Amino acid sequence: MLQLIFKREQVVVPGAAEAQGRGADDLAPLVARCRRGEKAATRTLLCALGPPMLQMVRRVMGANHADVEDVLQEALVGFLDALPGFRSECTTRHFARRVATLSALNARRRGSSALAKAAVQLDEECWAEMDPHDWALVSCRRQTLRRLLDDLPVPQAEAMVLHCVAGMTVEEIAVATECPPETVRSRLRLAKAVLRERAAADPAMGELLEDSL
């Protein structure tokens, strides 16, 4: 897998700049205007980043969680507060996703007991073309990961979300979290080990994973 990760440096594909996490940031001019205090630019930036941040919050919290909108607000406030310190080492979108991830993780930890009770009802996304049995498997796996996030140390949970949920590469996570890639790999390795233990300990989950191979 390491070879694959390093090989990707040589692949030239459309959107590769975004994949690197350091590519051209189309929101950079808007960010500069926000830093100068232009309210219209701030509003535009919030509207541009709202969808990806809402998506991250929904993925971590559960699509139908009652606090999604509150957590989104919290994430947007956190993003604007952190903007003066943003050094543009990653794209603004990756930065916003990270802020949303951390806000959602914090929200989950604040209300973990209530979440545990309503966990089954929170992930009710079902696509019309999806088989109900497959949807049940998908929903179960999502919930397993979300429960795992509540128990992992925050850096590991953050790395896991950015990798598995947001689909970011190790290098992109490293840039976004200002950590060496090896640190990110180590966090992911530890988190995956715990996930595997959970899967092995839970017969239903283990069966689901076996089925998914």
Added chain:
Amino acid sequence: MALDRRGALAASDREALATHLERCAECRITWQLMADFEHSGAPAPGDELVFGRAAKAVLAKRRGRRPRAFRLALAAAVVLLMAGAASGAVLLRGRLLTTSGERDELRRRSGSKPRPAPGQAVPRVPSAAPEAPAAPLHAPPHPGALGRAKSVASRDESGVESRVEPGPLEDAAAVFVRAVKERAQGRTRAAIATFRGLQQQFPQTPEALVSQVSLGDLLLDGGDAAAALVAFDAYLGVLPSGPLATEALLGKARALSALGRGTEADTIRREIARRFPDSPYVRQGVGIQQKGGAP
């Protein structure tokens, strides 16, 4: 895997990934989770209302805030006030310690005998053990001792003898603060003399140790690299990992460079980068990447 989910892998890499997934259970789980979450949380009808409400609330919350520059200025003013109050407290400390009980307590801690009050007879206690020989008349003051310190003559880099006259009841902290003030005022020679006086009067106090780094900097700026090297080594010899170790090592590297010992200086710079990777000097490359030059 993330790149493959985006369709950004070449065919050969995809095959290699598939082979790897057959062997690695953890990566299989990760792969499956990526697929499970790929379409999760997608935009839904009514999301524009959610964004609108969130943006409005966020902008309303921030409208009530004072500008960042104002907040920074306020924080700076508070810090300055606190620093001023702390400096005043340090300066007044010696004058406030006027009761004989406090002096005796300090002397007791430092190992000296309390002085009898005027007119009070000194009780003679017979002792079975033989008395220790009396201290020599011109013995150096005990480290950390508080009291009327002797005036100390020192010679600065130009050979001009300057006399340090400590104030009444001036302790190591007060002398240190005085030297720092002199340095801030640009009175380099006076600051050097005061730092040296501090080291002679209170040789084993923390202030004397810290002053080695300040003295080294002043000497180095004045061109006396050899003396500066001695000062930095004096600090590092006692506290090799102390709070000013980075500054002392940087100063030592500068001094060695100035003395033409570039190889040793580079070794020390590498040591700084290795031991203190999070130091602002290392992150900003101040004095670390330069070879043979002062930072």
